[in-house]
Amino acid sequence: MSQPLPISERSPGEHVMNTYARLPLRIVRGEGAWLFDESGEAYLDALTGIGVCSLGHAHPDLAAAIADQAGTLLHAANITHLPLQEALADRLADLSGLDQTFFCNSGAEAMECAFKLARLHGHAKGIDEPQVIVVTGSFHGRTMACLSATDSAKVQAGFEPLMTGFLRVPFDDAAQVARLAESRDDIAGILLEPIQGEGGVVVPQAGYLAELRRICDQQDWLLMADEVQTGVAKTGEWFACQHEGILPDVMTLAKALGNGVPIGACMARRRVAELFKPGKHGSTYGGNPLACRAGLTVLDVMEKDGILERTRALGERLRGALRVGLDGVSLVREVRGRGLMVGVELDRPCGELVMKALDHRMIMNVTRENTIRLLPPLIASEAEIDRVAETVVALVRSV
Ligand SMILES: *Cc1c(COP(=O)(O)O)cnc(C)c1O
Numbered sequence: 423m424s425q426p427l428p429i430s431e432r433s434p435g436e437h438v439m440n441t442y443a444r445l446p447l448r449i450v451r452g453e454g455a456w457l458f459d460e461s462g463e464a465y466l467d468a469l470t471g472i473g474v475c476s477l478g479h480a481h482p483d484l485a486a487a488i489a490d491q492a493g494t495l496l497h498a499a500n501i502t503h504l505p506l507q508e509a510l511a512d513r514l515a516d517l518s519g520l521d522q523t524f525f526c527n528s529g530a531e532a533m534e535c536a537f538k539l540a541r542l543h544g545h546a547k548g549i550d551e552p553q554v555i556v557v558t559g560s561f562h563g564r565t566m567a568c569l570s571a572t573d574s575a576k577v578q579a580g581f582e583p584l585m586t587g588f589l590r591v592p593f594d595d596a597a598q599v600a601r602l603a604e605s606r607d608d609i610a611g612i613l614l615e616p617i618q619g620e621g622g623v624v625v626p627q628a629g630y631l632a633e634l635r636r637i638c639d640q641q642d643w644l645l646m647a648d649e650v651q652t653g654v655a656k657t658g659e660w661f662a663c664q665h666e667g668i669l670p671d672v673m674t675l676a677k678a679l680g681n682g683v684p685i686g687a688c689m690a691r692r693r694v695a696e697l698f699k700p701g702k703h704g705s706t707y708g709g710n711p712l713a714c715r716a717g718l719t720v721l722d723v724m725e726k727d728g729i730l731e732r733t734r735a736l737g738e739r740l741r742g743a744l745r746v747g748l749d750g751v752s753l754v755r756e757v758r759g760r761g762l763m764v765g766v767e768l769d770r771p772c773g774e775l776v777m778k779a780l781d782h783r784m785i786m787n788v789t790r791e792n793t794i795r796l797l798p799p800l801i802a803s804e805a806e807i808d809r810v811a812e813t814v815v816a817l818v819r820s821v
Contacts, residue, residue, distance in 0.1 A: 452479025
């Protein structure tokens with residue numbers, strides 16, 4: 423091992439693996455919709471840690487619940503019954519209509535659980551090598567199975583061999599799925615994001631999910647919704663599938679469920695969930711009392727504050743202000759989204775706007791190279807939402 427440098431000679435972060443292109447910001451504190459750097463400078467957070475902090479930062483109810491839980495019980499193994507885990511599973515069943523939940527610690531882990539259920543379902547149908555249909559523009563996480571299901575050469579490059587068992591079709595094209603149903607008999611299910619996040623905040627046509635639901639019912643395939651980014655109120659419904667009135671067989675959650683306390687969840691209909699037997703899946707931390715207390719508190723606060731109505735109204739306000747402010751700007755292709763998951767697609771790459779936004783004291787990001795993605799906290803004030811819109815309008819008009 424090379425000798426560690428004395429602290430005085432180290433450059434900040436040199437002992438952290440270099441896996442992220444980081445902004446030149448050193449964030450130490452948050453409050454509501456705002457983040458603060460080491461020098462006390464405030465930044466409006468229009469990204470919420472990539473769709474995580476829907477209740478904003480340092481929410482007093484969540485801070486109190488976490489502190490109380492830390493003084494009561496952080497963790498006990500899943501070899502015992504954990505009442506907080508059962509309580510959160512009950513709440514998620516009530517909100518989603520899906521019967522049972524497996525708890526884990528991240529979106530990628532929730533996806534791994536979904537992939538394992540799909541394989542069990544396929545084998546139960548007598549398929550030797552069950553395939554899962556995935557779509558173009560998808561993002562499902564960074565583990566080996568997740569990156570294999572993801573449609574991104576950048577995410578996959580260097581990690582070959584990829585995991586097999588995925589068939590890719592174009593997003594928002596149910597006819598291609600129907601064609602596969604006619605030509606193959608080794609398919610166990612379909613996986614997609616009901617609104618694509620990393621893929622550029624892409625909302626499919628009305629009726630697409632319902633048509634997939636119909637095909638899955640007919641073929642006995644699992645319809646699996648990755649709601650890691652869309653889930654837990656962000657789009658103005660608890661889950662984005664609910665906009666289309668459909669119930670998937672499997673649904674994954676993470677990001678906003680814990681508001682920053684790591685938690686993931688894979689929910690399923692009873693018939694599918696019961697493919698797991700004791701010993702088939704597990705996670706040391708998964709569903710521990712701290713994470714479940716955080717999840718329960720997030721849902722409590724959201725219900726108490728009428729967050730769905732609020733999110734719908736703020737989303738309309740944000741998209742409306744963006745459309746008015748960007749009217750006639752020829753490089754704007756589309757302002758789209760649902761609730762407070764909003765994308766502004768330009769006709770050219772615009773990654774440099776992320777740095778420029780910092781000059782306006784706002785944090786946002788750009789996906790698919792040409793789409794500004796806004797995920798402001800659902801607790802933002804109308805004035806804060808207006809400021810997000812004004813900043814984006816000024817940035818785009820400066821291009
Ligand atoms: C973020 C994300 C994931 C991965 O979640 P992690 O917690 O980063 O593992 C999976 N799917 C979607 C749609 C996501 O947005």
